[in-house]
Structure formats: structure tokens, C-alpha cells
Amino acid sequence: MTDLIVKSGVRETVDDHPISADFYEALDKTVEELLEDAARRAEANERQTVMPQDL
Numbered sequence: 597m598t599d600l601i602v603k604s605g606v607r608e609t610v611d612d613h614p615i616s617a618d619f620y621e622a623l624d625k626t627v628e629e630l631l632e633d634a635a636r637r638a639e640a641n642e643r644q645t646v647m648p649q650d651l
Contacts, residue, residue, distance in 0.1 A: 600627045 601624050607615060634650035641650075 600624050600631070 601620065603620055606620065606623065630651065631646075634646050637650040638644065638646045
């Protein structure tokens with residue numbers, strides 16, 4: 597699986613809280629599902645381009 601998130605960006609965003617190692621894997625999976633859903637929505641609307649409204 598390709599990493600979809602940048603760990604340093606996540607750490608910077610939640611810099612006041614420690615992050616467990618398995619959080620990144622769960623976040624990456626969630627992002628992957630979100631992207632797949634957005635692509636399906638675009639396809640259902642007869643578009644090839646994934647747009648913000650697909651999120």
C-alpha cells in the first residue's frame with residue numbers, strides 16, 4: 597500500500613499531542629477509503645475528474 601499521508605505534516609498539525617505508531621496506518625486507511633468513495637461518486641455522476649463535492 598502507498599502511504600497517502602505525510603507523517604511530519606500530521607505531527608505538525610497535532611503538535612500538542614503524542615501520536616501512536618498505529619494511528620498513521622489507520623489514518624492512511626481512512627484517507628484511502630475517502631478517496632475511493634470520491635472516485636465512485638465522480639463516476640456515478642459520469643465524470644472522470646474527482647472534484648471537492650465528491651468528498
